Amino acid sequence: MFAVPENTVAGADTPPTVHPALIARQYAEDRSRWAHLLRYDPDERYAVLVHHTADQEVWLMSWLPGQRTDPHDHGPATGAFTVVSGELTEHVLRDGRTHTLVAGQSRVFAPGYGHEVRNEGRDPAVSLHVYRGVRTMNSYPRTDPAHLRRAS
Numbered sequence: 001m002f003a004v005p006e007n008t009v010a011g012a013d014t015p016p017t018v019h020p021a022l023i024a025r026q027y028a029e030d031r032s033r034w035a036h037l038l039r040y041d042p043d044e045r046y047a048v049l050v051h052h053t054a055d056q057e058v059w060l061m062s063w064l065p066g067q068r069t070d071p072h073d074h075g076p077a078t079g080a081f082t083v084v085s086g087e088l089t090e091h092v093l094r095d096g097r098t099h100t101l102v103a104g105q106s107r108v109f110a111p112g113y114g115h116e117v118r119n120e121g122r123d124p125a126v127s128l129h130v131y132r133g134v135r136t137m138n139s140y141p142r143t144d145p146a147h148l149r150r151a152s
């Protein structure tokens, strides 16, 4: 038997060891952390930085019906997002699968994970996003049939 020195064991509440989906959910449940920042922008999806540390950012986003991201990835970052209200649809670029998320549901992403998120519902949606590592957003052209129909 041997003893593990105290400083080699990360505590469960140490931010880098807490799963980003749990962080997103904790923020979602504590509206006092972000309610004063919430806005709806009729021109584009609204996003505001709620909290950041050296290696983590927490963003609040609002989505009016029809608002969406371009297809994108987050480079080397990992993270998660949780729907607070409304409904969001995520299209995963790698496998073409679509996931519809309602309040309380989350999706997680790893480096290089590509997706597109949109509000296809009738009501505004609110979500919280946690990014770990260098947050980048590499956008791709839209190629889905719905977009091509709108563009033509």
Ligand SMILES: [Fe+2]
Pocket (backbone or CB within 6 Å): 072, 073, 074, 115
């Ligand atoms: Fe994303």
